[in-house]
Amino acid sequence: MQLINTILIGITAGSIYALMAISMVLVWRSTRVINFAQAGMALLSSYFGFEAVSKFGSFWIALPVAMIGGALVATLIEMILIRLLVKHSSTGPIAAVAPIIATLGLLGVIRATASMIWGGQDVRIIGPVSNDGFTVNGTTLVFSPLKLLILITVLVLMLILSIIFQKTNIGLALRASAYAPEIARLSGIKVDWVRTLGWALAGATGAVAGMFQTINGNGTLSPDSIDFSLLLVSGFIAAVIGGLDSLPGAVIGGLVLGLMISFVLMYISGGLFFIAPFVILLLVLFIRPQGVFGAKAARRA
Amino acid sequence: MHNKQSKHTLLFIAGGVVLYFLSGAVDELRVYQGASIAVYVIAISSIILLTGYSGQVSLGHGALMAVGAYAAAVARIELNAPIIACFVIAVLAAAIGGALLGAAAARLTGPYLAGATLALAIGLPSLANQFSILGGEQGLLFDVGFPPLSLGEEFTQYKWFFWIAALAALISMWAVKNILGSRYGRTWRAIRGNEVAAALCGINSARSKILAFTISAGIAGLAGAMLSMTIGTVSPSAFPLALSFSLLTGAVLSGITTLGGVMIGAVVLVAIPEIADSVANRLGSSERVTTNLPGFLVSALLIMTVLFVPNGPVEQFRAHKVKKANSKLEKK
Amino acid sequence: MSLKVSNLTVHHGAIRAINDVSLEIPTGKLAALIGSNGAGKTTLLRALSGLNHPTHGAISWMDQSIIGIKAELLVRKGISHVSEGKSVVPELSVRENLELGAIWRRNKKESKESIETVVSIFPRLGERIEQRADTLSGGERQMLAIGRAIMSKPQLLLLDEPSLGLAPLVVEQIFQTIRDLTNSMNLTVLLVEQNAMGALKIADIGIVLNLGSVVISGEAKALIDDPAVRSAYLGY
Numbered sequence: 001m002q003l004i005n006t007i008l009i010g011i012t013a014g015s016i017y018a019l020m021a022i023s024m025v026l027v028w029r030s031t032r033v034i035n036f037a038q039a040g041m042a043l044l045s046s047y048f049g050f051e052a053v054s055k056f057g058s059f060w061i062a063l064p065v066a067m068i069g070g071a072l073v074a075t076l077i078e079m080i081l082i083r084l085l086v087k088h089s090s091t092g093p094i095a096a097v098a099p100i101i102a103t104l105g106l107l108g109v110i111r112a113t114a115s116m117i118w119g120g121q122d123v124r125i126i127g128p129v130s131n132d133g134f135t136v137n138g139t140t141l142v143f144s145p146l147k148l149l150i151l152i153t154v155l156v157l158m159l160i161l162s163i164i165f166q167k168t169n170i171g172l173a174l175r176a177s178a179y180a181p182e183i184a185r186l187s188g189i190k191v192d193w194v195r196t197l198g199w200a201l202a203g204a205t206g207a208v209a210g211m212f213q214t215i216n217g218n219g220t221l222s223p224d225s226i227d228f229s230l231l232l233v234s235g236f237i238a239a240v241i242g243g244l245d246s247l248p249g250a251v252i253g254g255l256v257l258g259l260m261i262s263f264v265l266m267y268i269s270g271g272l273f274f275i276a277p278f279v280i281l282l283l284v285l286f287i288r289p290q291g292v293f294g295a296k297a298a299r300r301a
Numbered sequence: 302m303h304n305k306q307s308k309h310t311l312l313f314i315a316g317g318v319v320l321y322f323l324s325g326a327v328d329e330l331r332v333y334q335g336a337s338i339a340v341y342v343i344a345i346s347s348i349i350l351l352t353g354y355s356g357q358v359s360l361g362h363g364a365l366m367a368v369g370a371y372a373a374a375v376a377r378i379e380l381n382a383p384i385i386a387c388f389v390i391a392v393l394a395a396a397i398g399g400a401l402l403g404a405a406a407a408r409l410t411g412p413y414l415a416g417a418t419l420a421l422a423i424g425l426p427s428l429a430n431q432f433s434i435l436g437g438e439q440g441l442l443f444d445v446g447f448p449p450l451s452l453g454e455e456f457t458q459y460k461w462f463f464w465i466a467a468l469a470a471l472i473s474m475w476a477v478k479n480i481l482g483s484r485y486g487r488t489w490r491a492i493r494g495n496e497v498a499a500a501l502c503g504i505n506s507a508r509s510k511i512l513a514f515t516i517s518a519g520i521a522g523l524a525g526a527m528l529s530m531t532i533g534t535v536s537p538s539a540f541p542l543a544l545s546f547s548l549l550t551g552a553v554l555s556g557i558t559t560l561g562g563v564m565i566g567a568v569v570l571v572a573i574p575e576i577a578d579s580v581a582n583r584l585g586s587s588e589r590v591t592t593n594l595p596g597f598l599v600s601a602l603l604i605m606t607v608l609f610v611p612n613g614p615v616e617q618f619r620a621h622k623v624k625k626a627n628s629k630l631e632k633k
Numbered sequence: 634m635s636l637k638v639s640n641l642t643v644h645h646g647a648i649r650a651i652n653d654v655s656l657e658i659p660t661g662k663l664a665a666l667i668g669s670n671g672a673g674k675t676t677l678l679r680a681l682s683g684l685n686h687p688t689h690g691a692i693s694w695m696d697q698s699i700i701g702i703k704a705e706l707l708v709r710k711g712i713s714h715v716s717e718g719k720s721v722v723p724e725l726s727v728r729e730n731l732e733l734g735a736i737w738r739r740n741k742k743e744s745k746e747s748i749e750t751v752v753s754i755f756p757r758l759g760e761r762i763e764q765r766a767d768t769l770s771g772g773e774r775q776m777l778a779i780g781r782a783i784m785s786k787p788q789l790l791l792l793d794e795p796s797l798g799l800a801p802l803v804v805e806q807i808f809q810t811i812r813d814l815t816n817s818m819n820l821t822v823l824l825v826e827q828n829a830m831g832a833l834k835i836a837d838i839g840i841v842l843n844l845g846s847v848v849i850s851g852e853a854k855a856l857i858d859d860p861a862v863r864s865a866y867l868g869y
Binding site: 036232 | 352360413416419420542549553
């Protein structure tokens with residue numbers, strides 16, 4: 001029973017990490033920037049969601065509100081910060097670190113802004129269904145209706161995303177711009193706008209990750225929330241496991257990471273909550289530096 | 302070369318003398334801030350060495366500082382080691398940690414390295430809760446003791462902190478300066494410029510990257526021990542992720558490739574809370590804004606610097622001078 | 634109704650890669666632009682398709698100035714550029730690469746018809762339509778690159794070294810196809826080539842570029858017979 005419990009918890013957490021990894025991969029593919037502010041953007045979006053919950057009282061209204069808010073924030077960031085960054089800091093010794101530093105700065109700005117607006121204390125977002133575990137044969141699982149719902153929603157979202165990417169012209173434009181921007185331009189694709197679109201999609205996806213991370217935890221949200229630090233690290237690690245460039249890779253990376261963390265916490269020690277992802281990342285990077293799905297040369301590019 | 306080195310040494314000694322008189326002339330708060338500046342100078346120079354010269358990014362230097370601080374505190378409490386020995390142990394412990402991290406880091410570049418060290422910065426301090434010897438959430442006391450009586454009755458505790466930290470800063474700056482001017486410094490710059498070309502010249506890039514990480518970590522460990530000396534305790538909360546970010550900000554503000562600018566970053570980092578306070582007070586805003594304004598300013602400043610003065614004010618000034626000289630030449 | 638370049642100068646940083654170049658290609662003609670490495674051929678081509686920004690001079694297409702118009706918008710004016718080195722997206726399938734060429738028209742039906750046209754020109758692409766582009770041979774990739782350009786229904790086709798790295802037999806095939814396309818689709822073509830002989834043989838007009846300037850231009854047949862061109866570029 002404990003085994004099933006561990007697996008189900010791992011998959012639920014992993015599916016949230018996968019969403020976060022997807023949003024990091026989307027940004028990486030469109031602008032070759034690892035967005036360390038992604039979790040910060042998710043945090044901000046979750047606050048939008050919180051406002052919507054307080055106003056309309058429904059999680060299912062709050063979720064799209066958070067997504068739209070997240071997409072708008074991401075659009076603004078891409079259009080102002082990232083475009084300036086590409087223009088000013090793409091040469092010299094700073095070029096390699098500039099995007100990292102800029103997105104970290106962004107993370108700081110977002111956190112501080114959120115603290116100024118909503119204060120440092122916890123606010124509460126209540127999920128649409130109960131987080132009390134299912135009872136099977138008299139034993140109560142940790143796996144709950146809420147976790148089931150999260151899992152289903154994430155699956156549906158991934159399905160929608162993969163349809164967008166595989167079947168539509170927008171998806172084709174997104175992929176072509178990511179892999180070969182010059183050929184995309186020569187094919188008449190307005191690559192600048194496609195990049196912005198990539199960020200917007202990432203913002204919306206990250207918003208869902210943020211909302212779910214909040215309700216899957218203890219339902220509270222604060223600017224210095226540990227849940228969001230974990231989301232930042234896990235999203236990044238899941239994306240790296242997946243090879244940074246691959247969306248299916250990000251999904252698998254998220255699930256693998258979620259399961260591994262879940263097993264470590266259950267069978268080794270609960271206190272390894274933060275160090276476990278780091279160790280897993282190091283293991284992955286040592287065994288396969290280009291990620292499980294990454295192309296060989298990716299690491300040096 | 303030899304001449305230049307002795308000039309540097311003289312310069313640092315002169316700096317020490319100036320600091321000595323300065324510490325006697327200002328009030329207690331300023332002395333304490335002076336100590337903080339010295340701590341930041343040490344920490345930022347370790348980042349400049351690593352990122353600016355060897356081209357590796359670390360967001361985990363906060364964690365390495367923690368390693369140094371804990372090592373010093375444990376040595377003080379468990380072994381009752383003399384204070385200088387504690388600092389040496391701090392350097393060694395962090396350097397060992399850095400060597401391990403560096404071995405991993407040598408395989409990674411850019412964003413991968415940043416992410417890995419970020420995970421470390423978030424993860425490592427929480428490990429303190431796992432071992433009782435490290436004191437858990439409360440942490441450990443770290444007491445360097447009273448200033449020696451021979452310095453006189455008026456010699457305050459803060460002044461004593463300042464002296465120790467400033468001396469450590471001078472020594473570490475002197476060391477970094479010399480390392481960067483040595484063969485190793487040149488090797489690092491070669492690798493940063495073009496790793497493949499450097500490898501073709503017979504440079505073992507992995508080994509020299511690990512060396513850079515080790516040295517940088519050792520210096521960070523010293524900074525960590527100094528930081529906990531000024532606070533008086535060592536605890537996980539003293540080494541938050543924000544610390545690693547501030548260090549990076551300081552390094553970028555200083556000019557990531559110019560050790561000479563290191564004071565700028567350190568002073569700004571110490572000054573920002575005060576500036577933020579006065580701004581918030583003038584605006585008459587709520588407590589929420591006041592407490593978060595420093596964080597906001599640091600981060601905003603970081604972004605602005607990367608966007609508009611990407612190579613730091615010192616380098617900017619130099620480039621400006623070169624440009625001016627060139628246009629003068631052209632006119633002639 | 635032609636491509637007209639007058640007094641064009643393009644800088645690569647401080648280097649003047651194209652220096653005061655003027656040329657004209659009448660509609661429906663195939664022009665071969667030849668010259669040694671570093672003569673500025675690619676730079677000129679990239680300026681024509683909006684990938685480079687000229688410092689001086691004028692380019693007009695269909696009696697309209699096209700200077701300063703971005704590459705992604707020039708496609709909409711009927712200018713298609715196949716850049717150097719098999720310009721296909723390796724991660725996408727053959728079909729997706731082709732669809733890319735027609736993507737700006739946002740018309741799925743038209744795009745399907747165009748794919749049929751391309752497949753009728755290059756049957757090999759039809760056989761491999763669902764394969765990823767990186768599984769194709771060099772010649773097939775070049776076909777795909779030209780196919781993608783045709784998908785956007787161009788009037789002016791800019792080709793950058795389609796023969797690069799291909800086997801002689803395949804080169805001949807590709808050149809013949811380019812000639813046929815020029816006639817059947819009434820295209821205006823500017824073909825940049827290192828393979829001077831092959832290019833001049835199929836071209837109507839020959840232009841020789843050296844160190845960023847046009848040294849000789851005229852009828853392709855005449856250029857083949859020109860002793861100076863022969864010794865410098867044709868090797869006999």
